[in-house]
Amino acid sequence: MFDVRVTVRLKKGVSDPEGKNTKKALHLLGFDQVKNVNTLRIFDIQLDSVSKKEALNSAEQMCQRLLTNPVVHDYDISIEKM
Amino acid sequence: MFDVRVTVRLKKGVSDPEGKNTKKALHLLGFDQVKNVNTLRIFDIQLDSVSKKEALNSAEQMCQRLLTNPVVHDYDISIEKM
Numbered sequence: 001m002f003d004v005r006v007t008v009r010l011k012k013g014v015s016d017p018e019g020k021n022t023k024k025a026l027h028l029l030g031f032d033q034v035k036n037v038n039t040l041r042i043f044d045i046q047l048d049s050v051s052k053k054e055a056l057n058s059a060e061q062m063c064q065r066l067l068t069n070p071v072v073h074d075y076d077i078s079i080e081k082m
Numbered sequence: 083m084f085d086v087r088v089t090v091r092l093k094k095g096v097s098d099p100e101g102k103n104t105k106k107a108l109h110l111l112g113f114d115q116v117k118n119v120n121t122l123r124i125f126d127i128q129l130d131s132v133s134k135k136e137a138l139n140s141a142e143q144m145c146q147r148l149l150t151n152p153v154v155h156d157y158d159i160s161i162e163k164m
Contacts, residue, residue, distance in 0.1 A: 001117070007124075022125065025148055031140060035083070035128040042089075042122040043104065048115045058113060066107055 001082040002055040006043040006067055006075055014072045043067055046082070055079050083164040084137040088125040088149055088157055096154045125149055128164070137161050 010016050019037040026034045045062070049055035059077045068075045092098050101119040108116045127144070131137035141159045150157045 019125075022148070026127075026144060029144075029147055031144060033130045033140060034144075035130055037128075038126040040124040040126065042124060043101075044120040044122065045108075046117040046119075048117050058115060062108060062111075062113060062116075065111055066104070 002047045002049055002052065003080045003082050004043075004045040004047050004055055004059045005078045005080075006045065006059060006063060007078075008041045008043070008063075008068050008073050008075045009038070011072055011074050052079055052081070084129045084131055084134065085162045085164050086125075086127040086129050086137060086141045087160045087162075088127065088141060088145060089160075090123045090125070090145075090150050090155050090157045091120070093154055093156050134161055134163070 016038055018039045022039070023034055023037040026037070045059070047055045047058060049058060056077060056079055059079070063075050063077070064070070098120055100121045104121070105116055105119040108119070127141070129137045129140060131140060138159060138161055141161070145157050145159070146152070
């Protein structure tokens, strides 16, 4: 079994409305020291693969086919043996 | 300036519908080796604080007042000087 962590972030230059609204809300609550907020999404996936290489290969395919949108997202994958 | 990373996860025992649906979709795509999927949310916040202690204190308050729901979420905070 492998623990796969996929971190999905917006590409540089792509607007992050959730981050902007969070920043606005924090300012309204009086946190004026907040200069910027970015949001990221993490998928922690437990994979029953035979090797680390196979797990990485599967995770790459999952990112390309479901987890990320290549137009707006960058992602990275980290893998640990359980 | 400090880089504050707030990681928000669901508490143990709290249902993660997004993770469950992601798992279901991955199975439909043929990734049968997927045993479980959990989702996490990260907020990367740039804070203009004078000290690390003040930044940590502010981040704690932000979590309690806006970023997390104490009924369902656990969170941790990491801070780096920029």
